[in-house]
Amino acid sequence: MQLKAKYIDMETAEHTCVLHDEDARELGVREQDRVRIKHERNSMVFIVQTTDTVVNKGEVGILGRAYKLLGPDPDEVIEVVGTSRPASVDFIKKKMAGKELTTAEIRAIVNDIAERTLSNVELTAYVTSLEINGMNIRETADLTEAMVETGETIQFDRSPVFDFHSIGGCPGNKITLIVVPIVAAAGLLIPKTSSRAISSAAGTADIVEVFANVDLDSNKLRSIAESVGGTLAWGGSMNLAPADDVIIRVEHPLGIDPHAQLLASVMSKKKAVGADFLVIDIPVGEGTKVPTMEKAQAFAKDFVELGDKLGIHVEAAITYGDQPVGRAIGPALEAREAISILEGNQHPSSVIEKAAGMAGMLLDMGGIKGGEGKAREILASGEALKKFREIVAAQGGDPNIKSEDIPVGKYTYDIVSRETGYVNAIKNKQLVQLARAAGAPKDKGAGILLHMKRGNRVCEGQPLFTIYADNKAKLDQAIELSRKFEPMTVEGMILQKLPYISKTEVIERTFCPVPSEPEAK
DSSP: OEEEEEEEOOOOSSOEEEEEHHHHHHHTOOTTOEEEEEETTEEEEEEEEEESSSSOTTEEEEEHHHHHHHOOOTTOEEEEEEEOOOTHHHHHHHHHTTOOOOHHHHHHHHHHHHTTOSOHHHHHHHHHHHHHHOOOHHHHHHHHHHHHHTSOOOOOSSOOBEEEEEOOOSTTOOTHHHHHHHHHHTTOBEEEEEOOOSSSSOOHHHHHTTTSOOOOOHHHHHHHHHHHSEEEEEGGGTTSSHHHHHHHHHHHHHTOOOHHHHHHHHHHHHHHTTOSEEEEEEEESTTSSBOSHHHHHHHHHHHHHHHHHHTOEEEEEEEEOSSOSSSEESHHHHHHHHHHHHTTOOOOHHHHHHHHHHHHHHHHHTTOSSHHHHHHHHHHHTHHHHHHHHHHHHTTSOTTOOGGGSOOOSEEEEEEOSSSEEEEEEOHHHHHHHHHHTTTTTSTTOEEEESOOTTOEEOTTOEEEEEEESSHHHHHHHHHHHHHOOSEEEEOSOOOOOOOOOHHHHHHHHHOOOOOOOOOO
16 A cells, blocks of 8 residues: 655654555554565565554654654655564463563564563563563573674774673662773773663662763764773663663563563673673662672572573672662762762772772782772772763863862752651662652753661761752752652661569459450340
8 A cells, every 4th residue: 555654753663654544444554563665775664553543544653763763755656565474472472371482483582572572461461471471591591692693793803802791680780880980090991881760760880970971872982882891871872681671661660670581681791792701790689779788699680690691700799789889879979979989089988998899809800909999099090980971071071070060959958857766777669759749860960868777876867868859849859759759768776665564463464364245144
C-alpha cells in the first residue's frame, strides 16, 4: 500500500506507526500487529496503532526518531506492507516456560530489542521471564555478547584497559570522580563511562555534567582517554549495547532488575570499551540492590565467572551500604564533596576510604604493588587533582575548577532532631525520595546534605540534614514529604523502660483467680 508520510512529534520505546482505521482494514492489520515501511534503501518494522482522527485515510503517521531514521520528506509517498511477528516472540515464550535458550535464540531476541521490533508487551514478557526463571551463566554470557554485537565497540591503541563499576543502590556514591583520576595519574588507561540516574538522586554522569561535558561520541572518548589517561563520560551518548537502554525503559516502571540482565547490562558495556581488568563495587545493606552478604557473595561470584567467559579479569569488592557514602546526595552537592577531597580535604573519611580501596584494587591489577597505599599517596600529593583537572579540561570544562565554585540550590531547609540521643538508623531509599522531590537529579543544585551519620550523638533541635532545592515549590514538596518520613532514627541509649512490679503484684497477677460474673437468676 502506498501512503503519505506524516511526522508525529511523540516518542515511544518501540518503533510505532499510526494507520487510519480504513487503511488498517485494507492491509489486514490490527493494533499491535506489524508492518514494514520502505523508503528508498531503508526498511523498518513498526508496531501498528490505529485511529480515525490522528491521521487521514491515505496517510501513515510515524513517531519520533523513527521518522528521522527512515528519512522521508513530509507527504512523500512510501510503501507500507503487513509483516509477521518475529520468531523471537516464540523464544521469549520458551523462556517464560522456564526452558534454556540457545545462543542463536538469545541473539535473535537481542537483535529484535535493539531494532525496536518488539512491542512493549513482548518486551515486558521477556524481562518478567528473566526475573522469574533467570538464566544460567552460559546464557548470560551469550546475552552479554549479543548486546555487544548490536552496538559500537571501541578499540584503543594502548593496552591494557582498566575499568570500574558500582552496581548502585547506595546514595552519595560519588567515588568514580576520585577513582578515575587516581588510576589515570598512576599511568593506567581507564576510559570510564557511567549512567544517569534512573531511580537514584544522581548518577555519575549527572554529577560530572555539573562541571564538564559528558556527551562524548566514541571517537572523542578514545581520543581523550589516550591523551590524558581517563574519561568521565556518559555511556548513553555512544551506541554501546543499545538493547540495554530499551530494556531499562521496561524495567523501571516494573521496579525489577533481573539478575542475568543486570550482569549482562554491566558487562556488555565493559566488553564494548575493550576492558581487560575490571573492579566491581557491590554495596550491601538495607535499602540497596543487594540487602544481604549472602546475595552479595553470589553476585561477586557471578561477575567473576562471567568475566572469565568474556575474557575480562574481574575482581569484586563487597562494600558497606547501610548508609550513604559521605554526606552529600545530589549532583552539585556530590561534585563539591568529591572535588573537595581531591583538593586535600580529609573528610568525609568514608568517601576517601572507599575511593582509595577501589582505586587500589585497580592499581594492584595493573602490577603496581601496595595499590591502596599508592592510591592514597597519589591523592594526598595532589597528582589526582591535577589529573582530574586535565580530564575536565579535555571534556570542555574549566581546568581551574574548585569545589567552592560549584553552585548548589539557593533554597534550603534544615530537618532537626525531635529528641536527644544517637542516630540509630538511616533509610537510604527515603533520603533518595526526598532528594528527588527537591528536584534531583534534573535540578543540579537539589539534594540532601547530611550533618549526622549513624552513631553520631545529636541534641534535640540540632539539624540532622539540610534539603537543597533550585526553586521554592520543590523545596516545599520535599519538606512536606519529610514530615511523612523518618529517614533518620534517633534513639537514646535506653531503648525501653519497664515499670516496677512488686512481688505481691506478681503473685496476685499470676495465681489469684479473677472472680467470675454471678449467674443470672
